[in-house]
Amino acid sequence: MSEEQRHPRALTIAGSDSSAGAGIQADLKTFAALEVYGLSAITAITAQNTLGVRAAFELPPELVEAQIDAVLEDIGADAAKTGMLATAPIIEAVARSVARWKLRLVVDPVMAAKSGDPLLRPEAVAALRGVLLPLAEVVTPNLPEAEMLTGRHIETLEEMREAARAIHDRGARHVVVKGGHRLDAPIDVYFDGTGFSELRAERIETRHTHGTGCTFSAAIAAFLAHGLSVAEAVAEAKRYVTEAIRHAPGLGHGHGPTEHFWQWRQSKEAQTR
Numbered sequence: 001m002s003e004e005q006r007h008p009r010a011l012t013i014a015g016s017d018s019s020a021g022a023g024i025q026a027d028l029k030t031f032a033a034l035e036v037y038g039l040s041a042i043t044a045i046t047a048q049n050t051l052g053v054r055a056a057f058e059l060p061p062e063l064v065e066a067q068i069d070a071v072l073e074d075i076g077a078d079a080a081k082t083g084m085l086a087t088a089p090i091i092e093a094v095a096r097s098v099a100r101w102k103l104r105l106v107v108d109p110v111m112a113a114k115s116g117d118p119l120l121r122p123e124a125v126a127a128l129r130g131v132l133l134p135l136a137e138v139v140t141p142n143l144p145e146a147e148m149l150t151g152r153h154i155e156t157l158e159e160m161r162e163a164a165r166a167i168h169d170r171g172a173r174h175v176v177v178k179g180g181h182r183l184d185a186p187i188d189v190y191f192d193g194t195g196f197s198e199l200r201a202e203r204i205e206t207r208h209t210h211g212t213g214c215t216f217s218a219a220i221a222a223f224l225a226h227g228l229s230v231a232e233a234v235a236e237a238k239r240y241v242t243e244a245i246r247h248a249p250g251l252g253h254g255h256g257p258t259e260h261f262w263q264w265r266q267s268k269e270a271q272t273r
């Protein structure tokens, strides 16, 4: 086996966030922090900061497909994730690529930024549900996204479990319904098609949660690329994102970014002690 084949590789198919807390930039930082070689296919360019999205430009679906082919024909990927896909034609192009390359896929069904600005055209929700979910090894909706995907109101843990089962019925093999939008503890519900478990963590009282969903799904893809099982990957990703939120650098005037390199910062602090 050659040197580069032994190095875990992951591909992110997502939008660019100029403030680098979410999107492609957050995914690549997560891959780097978790010692995975990161590849990218950009779907859209956003002009955004911690306060909101000012403008967005969607790329042609053929260009998205061409980016995926270019990196996979040459370098290859052990796992992939999707983030902002913006339009139905982009979703269809990505689905074609995922099927052709037989990618292990984590779908973060991004619909809006924390500021409330839309990142997916309303008419594209059907394509996400019908075309992409059946290709997903793991899908990670937050509560509003799970509501959009299932058409149900979700508040309680039991409602999160019912939503996870309904999303699994649409073809996704593993479902994590994230609880970051809950008012109390940020408990995520994990369904592997057979049983449920809960990913628990303390709520960190902070406004700096920009890109937490991107970071969580990228971490799952990174751990899959390292060869962990899905159950292990989601548990490790939960630990990683919790610490990234805890070590947030406090930047910006709105929802600031998390600290993707918290492990390095921790070990530096330990050295200076």
Ligand SMILES: Nc1ncnc2c1ncn2[C@@H]1O[C@H](COP(=O)(O)OP(=O)(O)O)[C@@H](O)[C@H]1O
Pocket (backbone or CB within 6 Å): 141, 142, 143, 178, 179, 180, 181, 186, 187, 188, 201, 202, 203, 204, 205, 206, 209, 211, 212, 213, 214, 216, 238, 241, 242, 245
């Ligand atoms: N304040 C917080 N403290 C601890 N964990 C959080 C907090 N906010 C979100 N999380 C966790 O971060 C991950 C991303 O969740 P969420 O914020 O719901 O996603 P999204 O960014 O897609 O809206 C989940 O594991 C969630 O439980």
Ligand SMILES: Cc1ncc(COP(=O)(O)OP(=O)(O)O)c(N)n1
Pocket (backbone or CB within 6 Å): 014, 015, 016, 017, 022, 023, 024, 046, 083, 084, 110, 112, 113, 114, 115, 119, 209, 210, 211, 212, 213, 214, 215, 255
């Ligand atoms: C370009 C881009 N992609 C995705 C998001 C949404 O990121 P998410 O992790 O869901 O978190 P918030 O940004 O909503 O806090 C984004 N903002 N920009």
